[in-house]
Every structure is written in C-alpha cells, then in structure tokens.
Amino acid sequence: MVGWRLxxxxxxxxxxxxxxxxVLESSVFCFLTxxxxxxxxxxxxxxxxxxLRGPRQGAVIGFAGGLLADILTGRLVGLGALIMAFIGxxxxxxxxxxxxxxxxxxLALIAVCTVLQNTLYTFGMWVFGWQIPIFDEVxxxxxxxxxxxxxxxxxxxxxxxxLNHFMEKVAIVKPKDxxxx
Amino acid sequence: LQVTRWVVLFIxxxxxxxxxxxxxxxxxELSFLEKAVLELVRPVQELTNSAFHTVKGWIEGFIKxxxxxxxxxxxxxxxxxxxxxxxxxLEAQRQNQALRELVDLTVESPYxxxxxxxxxxxxxxxxxxxxxxxxxxxxIQPSQGVIAPEGVVGKVGAVTSSSAEVILLTDAQSAIxxxxxxxxxxxxxxxxxxxxxxxxxxxxxVWGTELKVGDQVVTSGLSSVFPKGVPIGVIEEVHTPGPxxxxxxxxxxFVDLAKxxxxxxxxxxxxxxxxxxx
Numbered sequence: 001m002v003g004w005r006l007x008x009x010x011x012x013x014x015x016x017x018x019x020x021x022x023v024l025e026s027s028v029f030c031f032l033t034x035x036x037x038x039x040x041x042x043x044x045x046x047x048x049x050x051x052l053r054g055p056r057q058g059a060v061i062g063f064a065g066g067l068l069a070d071i072l073t074g075r076l077v078g079l080g081a082l083i084m085a086f087i088g089x090x091x092x093x094x095x096x097x098x099x100x101x102x103x104x105x106x107l108a109l110i111a112v113c114t115v116l117q118n119t120l121y122t123f124g125m126w127v128f129g130w131q132i133p134i135f136d137e138v139x140x141x142x143x144x145x146x147x148x149x150x151x152x153x154x155x156x157x158x159x160x161x162x163l164n165h166f167m168e169k170v171a172i173v174k175p176k177d178x179x180x181x
Numbered sequence: 182l183q184v185t186r187w188v189v190l191f192i193x194x195x196x197x198x199x200x201x202x203x204x205x206x207x208x209x210e211l212s213f214l215e216k217a218v219l220e221l222v223r224p225v226q227e228l229t230n231s232a233f234h235t236v237k238g239w240i241e242g243f244i245k246x247x248x249x250x251x252x253x254x255x256x257x258x259x260x261x262x263x264x265x266x267x268x269x270x271l272e273a274q275r276q277n278q279a280l281r282e283l284v285d286l287t288v289e290s291p292y293x294x295x296x297x298x299x300x301x302x303x304x305x306x307x308x309x310x311x312x313x314x315x316x317x318x319x320x321i322q323p324s325q326g327v328i329a330p331e332g333v334v335g336k337v338g339a340v341t342s343s344s345a346e347v348i349l350l351t352d353a354q355s356a357i358x359x360x361x362x363x364x365x366x367x368x369x370x371x372x373x374x375x376x377x378x379x380x381x382x383x384x385x386x387v388w389g390t391e392l393k394v395g396d397q398v399v400t401s402g403l404s405s406v407f408p409k410g411v412p413i414g415v416i417e418e419v420h421t422p423g424p425x426x427x428x429x430x431x432x433x434x435f436v437d438l439a440k441x442x443x444x445x446x447x448x449x450x451x452x453x454x455x456x457x458x459x
Contacts, residue, residue, distance in 0.1 A: 023226050023229050023301075027230040027302070028233045031237070072218065073303055074211060074338070077200050077201065077204040118306075128201060
C-alpha cells in the first residue's frame with residue numbers, strides 16, 4: 001500500500017525535477033538552441049514518466065509539470081497543464097501496451113507526443129484569440145523540436161528509468177508480520 | 182460515484198478554462214501563487230544563468246585552447262592555464278562592454294532609464310518574453326518601454342517586487358507604433374507567434390503607403406511608452422496577399438533578441454516632448 005509519506009516524497013521529488021527542468025529550460029537551453037528552437041524538457045519528463053508509470057499517474061504528473069511551466073510563463077495558465085495531462089495519459093496508455101525497453105518506440109512516442117502537444121497548444125492559442133501563422137511557424141519549429149526532444153529523451157530516459165525503479169522499490173512496504181502489501 | 186466523478190471533472194475543466202481565459206489577455210498584476218512561484222524560482226534562475234555563462238566561458242576558452250595548442254605544441258601546457266584565465270576575463274570584458282554601452286545610454290538619455298540583466302527566457306517556443314532582475318522596487322511598472330543600445334526590445338509585462346517580464350517586440354501580444362524612416366508614414370509593428378524571436382510583422386496604418394525592402398522603422402513617439410525615433414528594425418520582406426488586401430512587411434529587429442544580456446527600461450517619460458497617450 002502506498003502511504004501518504006511516500007506520496008509526499010514522490011511529489012517532492014517530481015516537483016524538484018520539474019523545477020530543475022524549467023530553470024534549465026529558461027536559463028540554459030534557451031541559449032543552446034537548434035535553429036532558434038529549444039527543447040521542452042517538461043514534456044519529455046511527462047512522456048517518459050507517463051510511459052513508465054501508466055496513464056493515471058502520467059496525467060497527474062503532466063498536469064503538475066504543465067501547470068508549473070504555465071505559471072512561470074504567466075500567460076494562458078492552465079492550457080499547457082491540460083495538454084500535458086493528456087500527453088501524460090496518452091504515453092501512459094502506450095506504456096501499458098508496449099515493451100518498455102525499446103528505444104525506437106520511445107523515440108517515436110516522443111515525436112508523436114511533441115507534434116500533438118504543440119499542435120494542441122497552437123490550436124488553444126488560436127481558440128483564445130492569438131494569431132498563429134500555423135503553416136509557416138509550425139513547420140519552422142516542429143521538426144527541430146522533435147529532433148531536439150528525441151536527442152534529450154535518449155539522455156534522460158536512463159535517469160528517469162532509475163528514478164522510476166526507485167519509486168517502485170520504495171512503494172513495496174514490508175510490515176512487521178512480513179506480509180508484502 | 183461515477184456521476185460525481187464526471188461532475189468534478191467537468192467543474193475542474195470549467196475552472197481551468199476560466200484560468201486560461203483570464204491569463205490570455207495582458208495582465209498588469211500576477212496572482213499570489215504566480216508571484217510566490219516566481220519569487221521562489223528567480224534566485225535559482227539567476228544562479229543557473231550566471232553558472233551557465235561561466236561554464237560557457239570555460240568551454241569557449243577550451244575550444245580556443247585546442248586551436249592554439251595545434252599551432253604551438255611547446256606552449257601547450259602554459260597556454261592551458263593562461264587561456265582558462267583569459268576566457269573568464271574575456272567573458273567579463275564582454276559583459277563589461279555591454280554594461281558600458283548601457284550605462285552610456287542611461288547617462289546620455291533625456292529620460293529616466295533603469296538597466297537590468299536578463300535572468301531567464303520564456304520556457305515556451307511560442308511566447309517571446311524574457312525576465313529581468315529589476316522589479317517594482319526599482320520603479321519598474323507594467324507597459325513601460327524596454328530598449329537596448331541598438332533599439333527597441335519590447336514592453337514590460339507583469340512585474341513582481343524584484344523581477345519583471347519583458348514581452349519582446351516579436352511576441353504575438355506585442356504591438357508598437359512606428360514610422361517608416363524614408364517616408365514618415367505611420368505603421369504598426371506586431372509580433373508573430375513562434376517566430377523564434379527573429380521577426381515581426383509591419384502593418385500599414387495609412388492606405389496608399391508603400392513598403393520597401395530595406396526601409397527602416399523607428400518609434401513614432403505618439404505614445405507615452407517610447408520616445409520618438411528609437412530604431413525598431415528593418416523591413417526584410419514585403420508581402421502583397423491579394424487584390425484589395427493590405428500589404429504587410431516582415432521586419433527584422435535591430436536588436437539581436439536571442440543574444441541580448443542587458444536591457445534598459447524607460448521608467449520616467451516626463452522628459453519626452455509633447456507626448457500624447459496611446
């Protein structure tokens with residue numbers, strides 16, 4: 001059984017993970033761009049965690065990370081959170097159906113989710129009255145974003161996989177009567 | 182229980198939609214939660230930014246070191262030490278030069294300026310904004326103009342006590358009044374979403390005005406945000422959509438917004454001559 005202390009620990013770990021990701025994104029990766037595009041680390045973390053932990057936790061993690069990113073951006077707060085929750089749930093759904101150690105599948109998932117997330121975000125911006133030159137800009141940003149996200153996902157996957165392994169390990173609590181709950 | 186779940190989900194989505202709608206328009210004041218998160222993250226961003234630039238300096242130094250080592254093998258060891266020091270010095274010198282230009286701008290300017298350092302950029306490829314390390318306690322207010330030695334950078338967005346968001350002139354929410362330097366015709370410079378901070382759109386305000394590639398655009402001085410004649414950018418392309426439709430231009434800002442490190446905020450416009458409100 002997962003206790004509230006464990007939930008708090010996991011939430012604390014993830015919060016820090018997202019804060020580090022967002023700080024890196026806003027102060028380091030914005031200078032390390034490919035054709036002016038920087039990676040979306042929060043999306044990568046959401047997709048990978050969702051893939052490893054299932055749709056429900058993927059959605060929660062995505063919502064939390066997306067909301068934090070929205071608050072830091074200060075505009076359209078909630079839009080990124082909703083989309084990221086959907087992306088987390090989607091990758092979680094995929095994770096329950098496919099082998100988790102296939103890198104090619106993970107890369108394909110990152111690419112598909114990146115396209116979906118950005119398409120939904122630009123659509124959301126349009127719904128709320130923002131002008132988006134869809135064809136020029138989406139095609140100018142998306143290909144580079146997919147490449148950058150995939151490259152970074154390959155580096156982040158072993159770390160997130162280890163963190164997930166740790167989470168799974170501590171989730172098994174052995175009470176005094178030696179029963180595994 | 183199933184019905185309750187759906188009701189909760191529906192209410193949550195309604196609340197989030199309300200949140201998105203409220204924050205989709207220009208806001209002068211942030212919510213308590215947003216302020217708290219920004220105040221919490223700001224020092225970390227500042228630290229990371231400074232650490233990154235130091236490491237960048239080292240890496241640049243290392244690259245130069247390798248080149249020098251090829252040319253002179255005997256001095257390799259000696260060069261290593263010297264170059265590491267030199268790279269840090271070069272970085273400091275470059276920053277010094279940028280600051281010096283900004284100080285000159287502040288001293289020479291007839292209006293009040295507050296210089297600020299960029300501590301973060303928007304973690305979103307679709308929104309063009311930066312965060313500076315000056316806020317309300319430095320007399321920064323929303324909607325104030327932001328410039329660099331080369332020209333216009335953008336306008337101040339939301340402000341906290343110690344930091345301020347600057348909406349770049351290339352952001353989709355940005356609109357700045359300008360004039361064509363060649364003819365004096367008024368134009369509107371609007372940002373483009375997802376343009377990666379490179380370009381903005383120039384819209385004509387007077388029918389019959391001609392846009393030409395290479396035309397320079399400067400601020401009109403018709404607002405209380407920017408003084409007259411601050412350079413905005415140069416027209417790179419002219420598009421004519423179709424018969425009856427107004428042509429528009431694509432403008433490249435004079436300021437390299439991607440490499441910007443320091444900016445100046447126009448805090449007091451009382452020195453501006455005969456300005457009218459927007």
